[in-house]
Amino acid sequence: MKNCKKYSKQFFAPSGVTMDWVKKESIEKPPIWCSVDLRDGNQALIIPMSLEEKLEFFKLLCKVGFKEIEIGFPAASETEYEFCRKLIEENLIPDDVTIQVLTQSREHIIAKTFEAIDGAKHAVVHLYNSTSVAQREQVFKKSKKEIIEIAKFGAELCNKYKAKAKGKITFEYSPESFTGTEPEFAAEICNEVISIWQPTPDNKVIINLPVTVSHSMPHVYANQVEYMCKNLKNRESLIISLHPHNDRGCAVADSEMGLLAGGDRIEGTLFGNGERTGNVDIITLALNMYSQGIDPQLDFSNLPEITEVYEKVTRMHVYERQPYSGQLVFAAFSGSHQDAIAKGMRYRQDRERVWDVPYLPIDPTDVGRVYEADVIRINSQSGKGGIGYILETQFNHILPPKMREAFGYHIKSISDHEHRELQPKEVYDIFVRDFVNIDTPVSVEKAVFSKIEEGRMAECEIKYGDKITMLTTQGNGRLDAVSNAIKQATGVDYQLENYTQHALEGKTTSEAASYVSISANGKTYYGTGIDSDIITSSIKALLSAVNIMLTK
Numbered sequence: 001m002k003n004c005k006k007y008s009k010q011f012f013a014p015s016g017v018t019m020d021w022v023k024k025e026s027i028e029k030p031p032i033w034c035s036v037d038l039r040d041g042n043q044a045l046i047i048p049m050s051l052e053e054k055l056e057f058f059k060l061l062c063k064v065g066f067k068e069i070e071i072g073f074p075a076a077s078e079t080e081y082e083f084c085r086k087l088i089e090e091n092l093i094p095d096d097v098t099i100q101v102l103t104q105s106r107e108h109i110i111a112k113t114f115e116a117i118d119g120a121k122h123a124v125v126h127l128y129n130s131t132s133v134a135q136r137e138q139v140f141k142k143s144k145k146e147i148i149e150i151a152k153f154g155a156e157l158c159n160k161y162k163a164k165a166k167g168k169i170t171f172e173y174s175p176e177s178f179t180g181t182e183p184e185f186a187a188e189i190c191n192e193v194i195s196i197w198q199p200t201p202d203n204k205v206i207i208n209l210p211v212t213v214s215h216s217m218p219h220v221y222a223n224q225v226e227y228m229c230k231n232l233k234n235r236e237s238l239i240i241s242l243h244p245h246n247d248r249g250c251a252v253a254d255s256e257m258g259l260l261a262g263g264d265r266i267e268g269t270l271f272g273n274g275e276r277t278g279n280v281d282i283i284t285l286a287l288n289m290y291s292q293g294i295d296p297q298l299d300f301s302n303l304p305e306i307t308e309v310y311e312k313v314t315r316m317h318v319y320e321r322q323p324y325s326g327q328l329v330f331a332a333f334s335g336s337h338q339d340a341i342a343k344g345m346r347y348r349q350d351r352e353r354v355w356d357v358p359y360l361p362i363d364p365t366d367v368g369r370v371y372e373a374d375v376i377r378i379n380s381q382s383g384k385g386g387i388g389y390i391l392e393t394q395f396n397h398i399l400p401p402k403m404r405e406a407f408g409y410h411i412k413s414i415s416d417h418e419h420r421e422l423q424p425k426e427v428y429d430i431f432v433r434d435f436v437n438i439d440t441p442v443s444v445e446k447a448v449f450s451k452i453e454e455g456r457m458a459e460c461e462i463k464y465g466d467k468i469t470m471l472t473t474q475g476n477g478r479l480d481a482v483s484n485a486i487k488q489a490t491g492v493d494y495q496l497e498n499y500t501q502h503a504l505e506g507k508t509t510s511e512a513a514s515y516v517s518i519s520a521n522g523k524t525y526y527g528t529g530i531d532s533d534i535i536t537s538s539i540k541a542l543l544s545a546v547n548i549m550l551t552k
């Protein structure tokens with residue numbers, strides 16, 4: 001790193017704040033949400049959305065439940081203007097949704113903005129000008145007084161155009177670059193605008209406090225919000241709106257602390273799209289609230305669908321580890337995580353309890369994710385729990401614990417060797433290929449049983465390589481009798497250790513799965529047999545184990 005001394009604080013920590021918000025533990029009700037996807041999000045895209053794409057996104061935002069949507073900067077481009085007109089003229093704005101439009105404090109832009117919203121039942125006109133020290137000195141080269149004049153000029157023009165407008169108009173003012181502005185000056189300029197707009201509790205004005213660029217830790221922003229709430233006139237006639245960008249990766253924290261400190265409204269975007277590092281991700285904010293038992297009043301129950309539309313129209317990609325929506329955010333690869341999750345899921349079965357499954361902050365199915373496919377992921381880090389869980393829940397094979405463990409190691413080593421994740425179907429195919437109905441070099445061509453006092457007698461035809469042996473053996477049961485025949489015909493010795501079986505649920509034809517373990521020379525071998533006949537399935541399982549032993 002070259003020289004950190006060239007940087008210093010660009011924010012102004014307000015004085016006189018009591019920081020009572022620190023004592024609050026959580027947000028108790030959802031804020032008013034305003035999506036700025038179609039404006040702040042759109043202006044930051046490599047290829048801005050076409051009119052059709054904006055329309056598709058607008059419909060998605062309405063479906064999610066946004067009641068306030070900043071649809072653009074109509075005076076900025078033809079597409080922006082056309083989009084606004086299309087929504088109004090084709091009656092595409094639901095009655096309970098208010099569109100918001102952004103304007104600079106210049107007469108022809110304000111005029112064009114009011115022209116664009118002509119005919120809208122309700123619109124928010126959002127006026128902004130930049131107030132920070134850096135912008136005043138370097139960009140506008142204007143004094144504080146002159147910057148206030150810009151805001152007052154725009155506010156007065158807004159009044160003038162509002163007087164002629166047919167629909168309901170709400171005003172919003174943003175001291176852009178608020179976080180780089182001295183708090184006293186930010187309050188002063190907002191108060192000037194408030195004096196011109198004369199809000200009342202029934203006709204509120206929105207004062208938006210943007211983190212245009214993030215300069216400080218979140219608690220400083222929260223203190224700035226607290227300061228504004230205490231120093232603005234007519235607080236009861238104001239809606240305090242927060243608009244955090246994510247330069248320091250703190251947009252969510254800024255928003256949450258800002259809400260604790262008095263904010264009423266959040267402007268943000270889906271997945272945090274927006275200038276540079278983006279705006280605050282409303283999905284994260286809303287689901288953070290949801291995970292604490294607060295209904296955010298936005299519907300993210302189908303995040304995969306929302307992601308798909310978003311990626312299509314914006315040409316952006318949702319990062320794999322984006323909170324709640326990323327492809328990997330519910331995935332557990334690690335064996336111990338998979339094990340804890342599987343146990344946690346089983347623990348809550350038939351129990352009324354709040355969601356507290358280890359490693360899963362929310363139930364993935366609440367946001368349209370599939371537990372089996374999204375959570376239990378198989379790679380070389382996975383454990384027997386997860387691998388066994390996949391075989392059981394997706395392919396109906398309930399392996400005995402020791403075999404589950406052995407199969408887990410088998411799968412992990414394949415994944416490690418191939419250096420890749422394995423899909424559930426691949427796990428199953430490996431299971432079938434390497435453990436089920438293995439019938440070379442030994443097979444049982446025929447087995448006829450009869451009952452005897454000691455158990456069972458078996459007349460068997462055993463094939464070992466090319467050699468066929470006919471023999472009659474005894475055992476304490478059918479499997480034991482066949483096992484003895486195999487031992488005699490092949491000359492190999494082993495101990496028949498464990499045998500379990502179950503019906504293969506979910507199959508149209510009724511089949512049984514049997515699992516057998518045998519041991520020889522201190523090693524254990526496992527085999528599985530599947531057959532419509534339960535005895536045959538057990539013989540096939542034994543043969544699988546013997547053949548695995550012989551070919552190892």
Ligand code: KIV
Nearest residue numbers: 128174176177210212
């Ligand atoms: O980030 C910002 O300051 C803005 C303003 C126009 C509100 O987007």
Ligand code: ZN
Nearest residue numbers: 040210212243
């Ligand atoms: Zn912004």
